[in-house]
Structure formats: structure tokens, C-alpha cells
Amino acid sequence: MQEGNQAGPAFGRVLLKISGEALMGEESFGIKPEVLSYVAHELQVAHELGVQIGVVLGGGNIFRGVSKSAQSMDRVQADYMGMLATVMNSLALQDALEQKGISVRVMTAVQMPQVAEPYIRRRAVRHLEKGRVVIMAAGTGNPYFSTDTAAALRAEEIGAEVLLKATKVDGIYESDPVKDPNANKLEALTYDEVLLRKLRVMDLTAISLAGENQLPIVVFDLRKPGNIKRVLMGEPIGSRVEV
Template structure:
């Protein structure tokens, strides 16, 4: 039987900043970055167009700083700059293995990256380049989850792939609760009503309003990004009724 082709033609991959830190818990682990770049290149080789949004929690967490007394808007701007640092690091890892990559940022800094321009992002994707979208939405009080949802709508992504530390969405924290149950499938309303930690409420509502599915899966298992793109039933899918 012939291999099944990819289920999606254009994806947005949402990565947490913590994912880049690996076991260190802080900063960027070069081995993790290299492995991630290889996985993205394998998906690209399937003919899939790939955009990426990365958080900045491995470098700076705006919410945590704000809770310690820092001005929230200022703290969020520092967090946005952290996402751009991660974006540039991922770009370097991808280009070292021959993958054409562009970083676009919501905060203008022409010396290191292009400004985010939707039509330019689309042209890059059509030419087979990976587009890394840094700087969140460019506005304080919005998370990188919301940025991922917004950018996914703008570029016409067919799905958001949210890579996490666990293998899906659970009824409670599986690390703390041995009776936690993993959901193979959820609706957007399930997520909102139960307060499940998929994406924040703004991001989830945006996906619900535009009927954009979210697949939550474990990043640390080698090859999982490709498996999701090929339609294997891993993780948890969040979609409409």
C-alpha cells in the first residue's frame, strides 16, 4: 500500500520557550534546537508549508515579572523580545541544515528580522521557506498562544500544532494526579467550560470562531510532528462539535 500523504498543506507549529531549554529549565539547549530543526525539515520535505510561533518563557516570563511588581506592559514587551531571541536561534539551527528560513517580527527591528507583513509571509511559505513569527502580537496583555491563533488565521493555516511536555490534554495534571484521564478529542466549549490548559481563553475563542482545529501533542517523542502531519491519532484534537 502506498504511503499516505500529509493531512495538512499548511500548518502553524506553536512551541513553548521552555521546550527549547530541554532539561536545563532555562536558556537554549543546542541539542534540543538541532533536533527540532531536523523534525521541521522532515515535515517540510513532505511538501507541507510550515510557520512557527515560539514563546519566550525559557528566557523571561512577563506574567511572573508583573506579579513581582514590574509594570505589566513593560514586562510583556521584555517577553516579546525573548520570543525574538528564540526565533533567531531556531532560524540559525534550520539554516545550518539547509532549510531556507525567514523570521518576521511584530516589533520592528530591521537589522535582525523582517517586519511581519502577511502577504510577504504567504509568499515565503509558497516558496517553501519556514516562516518564524516572533514578537507575539506586538501588544502587551496577549500571550503567544493568542499570537499563534491570530497568525494561523492570517496565513490560512489548516491547523495549529501545539507541542507540549505531555502527550495530550488531561482532566488534571498527570504529574500530580495518577488518576488523570487523557482526552483524545475535545470541543472548544469543553476546553473553555472545564478550564483545561490547552491555550488561553482568548486563543481558544479565536480558534472556535474561525473553526481552526488545535492538536496538542508531546514534543519530546522524536518524530511526533511528522506523525501528526501525516494524520496519526496521537495527542488530543480540539475542534468544533
């Protein structure tokens, strides 16, 4: 990871993971138009840097396979419903970005050709090389795997230099900062430290996959305007997980 004092971006290609909950703002469900527009603007600013951007969205604002509403359901069925929720979020973000004049492709792990392109790694890379934002939806296409794991997997597949985890907090803490105002922020950790301390950064499968492939992770606050650009420029914000 490069320092932030160079003239251009620190990264050429990145994978940005955004939770579905981030799109609902302070609402309890769905997509808040103002938040969607804000996220699209932040991505527009980042895209103008010339960085190739892949995006994976969660679906927790609509449906999550491990949510309370899914407890009585078959887990596989519920996870597929969660995948469809990520597709809905991806189409919404695609529309918001296209309204700002950005070329976007939504690619899905579950085939639905009337809605989006099927995810094919080489095609995704080609879209990125042509300057398009690529939104990769429907997780890995398999139940029991979270969108965090999908993000780590897609980041490796497309050759991203870093996995950016955009959240509602400004980094990784020893405990939940919402519940514990005295929680200490951890600015730099190794993958092993995250696993051993069971920190709630991403799920353990995602952390393990990133660690095995030495894929850096940066966790930062999406709600602060300009943060995506700051991360791309190599500024030391949020928390980093590296070797």
C-alpha cells in the same frame, strides 16, 4: 481533518506553536543546544514532506511577562521584554534550521529591521508558498496577549489548516498529569468543552479565537521523535480540539 491512510500529508499549511520552555530541556533557563538541534531536525523531517510550516515560539525559557521575576514590573514593560525573548528563540531556531539547509525567514511583530523582517501577512504567505519556514516572533506586538493567542491569530492570518501545539505532554488531560499520575487523557474535545472545563490547553483567548474560526487544534508531545511528521500525516496522536 483527514485520516492518516493517504499517501501524502494530511495538511498543506500548518502553524506550529512551540513553548520556550521546550527549548531549555531539563535546564532551568535558556536554550539547550541539543534540544534546539533536535527541534530543528524534527522540523527538517516535516519540511521534507512539502508542507508549508509557520512557527510561533514562546519566550518562557528566557523571560515571561507574567513570571515571578516580573511581578514588581509594569505589566506592559514586562510583556515587551517577553516579546524580545521570543525573538531570541526565533533567531536561534532560524540558525539551527539554516545549518540543515532549510530556507527560513524570521518575521517580527515589533519592528527591528536589522534583525528580522517586519511581519506582513501577504509577505509571510509568499515565503510559505516558496517553501520557506516562517518563524513569526514578538507575539502579536501588543502587551496582554500570550504567544498562544499570537499562534491562533497568525494561523488564521496565513490560512493554516490546523494549529499544532507542541508540548511536554502527549495531549490534553483532565488535570495536570505531572501532579496527578491518574489524570485521564482526553483525546477529542470541542472548543466549548475546553472553555467550560477551563482546561489548560492554551489560554482562553486563543481557544476562543480558534473556535470562532473553526481552526482545529492538535496537542501532542514534542519530545517523542517523529511526532511532528506523524501529526502532519494525519495519524491520531495527542488530543484534538475541533467543532
